[in-house]
Amino acid sequence: MSVHTLNHTATATSVAPTIVSTTKASKATAQTSQNPVLVKTLSLQDYLTLETRPRFLREMRESLIEIGTFYIKDHGVPTELTRGAMKSIQDFFAMPLEEKKKIVIGNSRHFRGYKVMGEELTNNQVDHREQLQFAPEQAAIDSFVPSVSPNYQGLQGPNQWAPSTLALLPDFKPHILAYMHHLEILSQHLMEAVALSLNLKASYFRDLFGADPYYRLKCAKYPSVEQAATIGCGAHKDTGFLTVLLQDMVGGLQGQNPATGEWMDTRPIPDTFIVTMGQSIERLTGGLYHATVHRVLNNTSGQDRYSIPFFFDPQLDATIPHRLVLPRVDDSPLSSSSMQVSLSGGSVSGEESGSDDELDSLVDELKIQPDERVARLNGLGGEGWSNGDHIFETVHRCHPEVFSQWYCPA
Numbered sequence: 078m079s080v081h082t083l084n085h086t087a088t089a090t091s092v093a094p095t096i097v098s099t100t101k102a103s104k105a106t107a108q109t110s111q112n113p114v115l116v117k118t119l120s121l122q123d124y125l126t127l128e129t130r131p132r133f134l135r136e137m138r139e140s141l142i143e144i145g146t147f148y149i150k151d152h153g154v155p156t157e158l159t160r161g162a163m164k165s166i167q168d169f170f171a172m173p174l175e176e177k178k179k180i181v182i183g184n185s186r187h188f189r190g191y192k193v194m195g196e197e198l199t200n201n202q203v204d205h206r207e208q209l210q211f212a213p214e215q216a217a218i219d220s221f222v223p224s225v226s227p228n229y230q231g232l233q234g235p236n237q238w239a240p241s242t243l244a245l246l247p248d249f250k251p252h253i254l255a256y257m258h259h260l261e262i263l264s265q266h267l268m269e270a271v272a273l274s275l276n277l278k279a280s281y282f283r284d285l286f287g288a289d290p291y292y293r294l295k296c297a298k299y300p301s302v303e304q305a306a307t308i309g310c311g312a313h314k315d316t317g318f319l320t321v322l323l324q325d326m327v328g329g330l331q332g333q334n335p336a337t338g339e340w341m342d343t344r345p346i347p348d349t350f351i352v353t354m355g356q357s358i359e360r361l362t363g364g365l366y367h368a369t370v371h372r373v374l375n376n377t378s379g380q381d382r383y384s385i386p387f388f389f390d391p392q393l394d395a396t397i398p399h400r401l402v403l404p405r406v407d408d409s410p411l412s413s414s415s416m417q418v419s420l421s422g423g424s425v426s427g428e429e430s431g432s433d434d435e436l437d438s439l440v441d442e443l444k445i446q447p448d449e450r451v452a453r454l455n456g457l458g459g460e461g462w463s464n465g466d467h468i469f470e471t472v473h474r475c476h477p478e479v480f481s482q483w484y485c486p487a
């Protein structure tokens with residue numbers, strides 16, 4: 078994953094209901110804060126119910142402007158499935174190394190499979206976790222030729238399933254496939270809500286993401302360690318649009334408060350997912366919505382930690398506009414009348430450049446800081462950027478061995 082650690086110096090830490098500061102930017106010293114930041118827990122049912130939808134969208138918007146992260150509950154993914162997926166990955170990681178290595182990621186041009194402990198890079202630093210990667214189960218593109226075809230076409234293909242593993246763990250494949258299917262549905266709902274929270278038409282992201290959104294499921298095991306505050310996964314922002322993360326009850330994930338730089342525990346809450354924006358959304362919204370910098374500390378409790386982030390992005394050949402020009406509404410954003418417009422699909426959406434006046438009023442309306450406005454105006458030109466290239470850049474940086482094996486012909 079890409080890494081843009083914020084350089085703020087943390088000044089205060091906190092104990093808050095859902096997010097608790099424990100550390101300064103790089104040290105792991107527990108302190109108490111005067112300004113706790115709450116990561117809200119939102120209910121998807123509030124989004125799906127028309128009467129409560131405006132409140133949901135307001136809260137989502139506030140969360141994404143303030144931090145870039147919230148918890149989602151009542152999400153519609155069956156509990157048997159979240160438990161089943163967790164159990165399946167625990168069973169997988171518990172198998173002997175030789176069995177796991179049958180699907181080592183280097184076998185796969187499509188960056189799928191198992192990664193042994195200590196081989197993944199985040200922020201150019203080695204992570205302390207084992208992991209297993211999946212993506213949409215599809216046929217590979219036969220016409221793909223390394224260094225002739227666009228690299229991102231090599232990402233499409235099947236997952237790795239070792240027959241001996243499937244014999245040992247019969248629930249493994251059905252659990253993973255069903256889990257990805259449900260997470261795609263949940264992610265589409267969330268992106269629809271993100272669109273409405275920006276006063277875009279509800280289908281804005283569904284249209285942008287296309288018929289075959291590209292997603293990645295990463296199953297991770299962080300072993301309990303001897304020393305406190307070993308970095309399991311280095312500080313980074315997720316690079317894409319949306320991450321929906323399932324974690325067990327062990328803890329160790331931390332998010333950084335964009336305003337203060339302080340690290341805050343994103344503590345496990347049963348039956349929720351953690352929803353985080355990535356850099357593509359941050360870039361598209363001109364910095365209005367934050368991509369939260371986060372990391373994972375290994376724990377010393379004796380309990381290993383398991384997590385399953387699902388990264389949801391547009392189809393690989395999508396072109397992403399450099400920025401969104403958010404529609405102006407006569408009344409305040411997300412008021413019930415503008416919501417009606419959005420719900421009926423009649424609200425304007427667009428990626429054309431707006432006039433300076435429009436930008437000024439947008440800046441006022443959305444309380445964008447001046448430096449964010451500069452970011453918004455930078456990088457214009459051309460139709461947009463290639464989503465496939467952007468995703469390829471991310472996965473290639475994390476797994477250089479796959480790149481050198483499959484994408485650099487001798």
Ligand SMILES: O=C(O)CCC(=O)C(=O)O
Pocket residue numbers: 078295297310315322324330371372373384385386
């Ligand atoms: O395992 C976690 O809780 C977070 C992992 C993560 O941030 C990532 O892989 O991008």
Ligand SMILES: [Fe+2]
Pocket residue numbers: 078313314315371
């Ligand atoms: Fe991440």
